[in-house]
Amino acid sequence: MKELFILAVVTVFTLVTYYLVEPFAHSHMHKHIESKGFAYADLPALTKKGDAARGKDLVMGAGACTGCHGIKVAGMPAPMDPVTAAQSYGVNPPDLSNAGVVFDPKFLAALIKNPAHALMLEHKYNAKSGKTFPMTQFYGAGGDMDQEVADMVAYLQSIAVPKEKLTPDMAFETACGRCHAIHYEYNLDGKLHPAWTQIGEKPSFKHKQDELAFETKVLDYQDALTKYLGTLPPDLSMYIRSRGEHYIKTFVEDPQAYLKGTAMPRVGVTAEAADKVVEHLENVGDSKRHIRDEVGKNVMIYMFIFAIFAILWKKEVWRDLH
C-alpha cells in the first residue's frame, strides 16, 4: 500500500512536470489556429451552374488560359519550359489538368476574377507597391462574367481525375510542387519514388554531364523563384515531423494567419486535397509509420508478458523472505 502511495506521488510530480513543459509551454509559444474546414468563407459562393463545354471554349480561347498554362490531359503542353517560365513570371504557372479536383471551385472562381485577392497576396500586389500579380485577371468575354467563370471552373472539374483517383503525389505536385522541393526519395507500395525538384521529378542519370545540366536548370529555376518570393521556399522532406499535420493543414488553409506578410499564397486546396498533401508528406518524412504501429503492438504485448513473469518471479523469491 505504501509503495502504491509512493508510486502515486512520483507519478503526479512527473505528470505535472510533463504538463508544464509540453502542453502548457507550447500553448504559450505557438499561436493556436483552428481549421475552418477549408470553407474559404471570405470568398463569394458560386451562384451559376457552369457548363463544361462552354468553359472549354473560354479556357482555350477568350480566357487565354493556355497562353501561360499547359493542360496535359487536353493535349496542351506548357507554352514554356519551367525555367523560362519562372524567369518570365517568377514561378512556373501550373498545369491545369488536375486543378479542378485539387482546388476548391469557389477559390478557382475567385482566382480567375482576382488572383491576388484569392491568393491573399494583396499586401504585396497593390496600387501602392505598383506591383501586379503575374497572372492577369479575367475581365470577362463579353457575356455574364459570373456565368463564364462558372463555365471555366466546370470545365476544369470535368477534365480532372475523379476525387477518389487523386493520389497524394498528384495533390502535392499541383498544390505545392512548383515552389517546394522534397529531396528525399521514398518507398511506396514497393516502389522507389524519385526526389522532387521545383521543375519535376529528379530523373536518374547515366552521365554526370546530364545530371549537372539538370541541376543547373534547377538552380536557375530556384534563383528566379527566390527573386520572386524574396526567399527560397523550404524543402518539405521532413515537414511532417518538424511541423506536424495540424500546422501544415492550417498554414496551407490560411498562411497569413500564422505569418502575416508571408509570400506564401493561400493555395485554395479542398479539404480532401489537403489530406492528400499531408499523406504525401507522411509517405516521404514518416514512411515507417505503419510498421512502427505494428512493431509497437507486438513489443507492448511482449513487455506485458515479461512484466507478468517478472512479478511472478519476485513473488516466488520473496515468499520465504516475508
Added chain:
Amino acid sequence: MAHFTKATSLHDWLNQRLGIDTVRRVMATEYWIPKNINFLWAMGMVLAITFGLLLISGIFLLMYYQPNIHLAFDSVNYTIMQEVGYGWLWRHVHGVAASVVFLVIYIHMFTGIYYGSYKKGREMIWISGMLLFVAFSAEAFSGYMLPWGQMSYWAGMVITNLFSMGGLHMDGLVEWIRGDYVPAQAFLNRFFMLHVLLIPLVILGLIGLHFGALRIPHVNNQDGEEIDFEAESKKYLAGDKANSKVIRFMNDFMSKDMMVVGIYLIFFFYLVFYHYDFAMDPVNFDPANGLKTPTHIYPEWYFLWSYEILRPFSTNVGLIAFAFAQVIFFLLPFLDRSPNAVPASRRGLFKYWFWAMLIDMIILTAMGKVPPEGVFSTIGFYAALTFIGLWIALPFITKFEKKV
C-alpha cells in the same frame, strides 16, 4: 604459483582460474541488501537497463551516422529513419531513452535526498552519483548536436557562448571550444568524438566507482535504520530468512528489481512507439541554418531548471547563479549539518525544505521553457532566488534539527 588440478568440469576449470564461485558469492549471493526497501531502490537497475538501451541503440546508430555538416541531418533523418531496416526504431529508442534516463536520474536523486542516503559514510555514493549526472548531461548535450538540426545548431551556439563568461569576454575560449567562430565542421566532429568515445568511457568508469562506493557503507533503507549486516546475514544463512533484516543481491533483490524494470519497460516502450514527440523536438527536424534563428531556443526539459536560474538575471549575475546551481548539489552531504540519516518526513524543517526544493525545481523547469515575458519572468526570477535561498538556509535549518 597456484596449484592447479585436472578439472572435473568446465565450471571447475573456470573456477580454478577465475575464482567464479568467489566472484559470484562476493558480487551476488552474499552481497547483502536491506530488506526494508521500496521500489525506489530499483532505480539504479532501471538506470543501468536504460543506459544499456542507450549503448546498444547508439552502436546501431553509429554504423550509419555521418559526422559531417552536409550529411549529418540526412544521415539521421533519411538513411537511419527511412532506409536502414528498423533504423527508426533504434533512433526512437535512443532519443526517448536519452530523455527518460534523466527522469529516472532525478527520481533517483530525490530518493537519495529524501531518505538521507548521502551521509554517514555514503558521501562518496552521492558525489560519484553527481559526477555521473554531470557526465550524462555532457553526453546528452553532445548527442543533441549530432542530428545537426536547428536546435542542435542554436543550442550549441547558446551553450558554448556561456564560456565567454559574460563580462570577462573570453571569446577566445569560445572559439577554442568550437574550433571555429561559429558551430561548424570542427565543432560537430569534436562533439561527435565526445559523444561516442570520451564521455561514454568516463560514464563507464563512474558507474564502476558509483557501484564500488556502495560496497562499504551498504545501501540505505526505508527507515534509515543502522543494520548490523554481519549478524543479519548470519541469521539469513542459518535459514531464518523471514526475521533477517537483509536479503541477497541475487536473486532476492534482483527479482524485485526485475519486477520494477518489467513495469518500467512497458512505460518506456509505450513512449518509444506512441509518444516519442516530447523527446524529439520538432524544431530539430529543420536542418541547421546559421542565418535563421528559431523563434524560441530552449534546452531539453532536463536542463530547463538550471537554464532558468541563468536567465532571469543580468549576464554576470546569471552566470554566477548558474555556476552555483551546477556545483551546489555536490555539496549536499556537507551542507546538511544534521546527523540524522532518516526519511525527510521525520526530520522537522528539512521535510519542508525537501518538498520546497522539489516544487521549486519543477517551477524553474516550467519557466525555463516558456518565453521569458511578463508574469513568467517574474515567477522565474523568484523561483531562482528561492532555489539559492533554500541552499543558503540548508546548513542553518539542519544544524538546529533535533536528533532522532
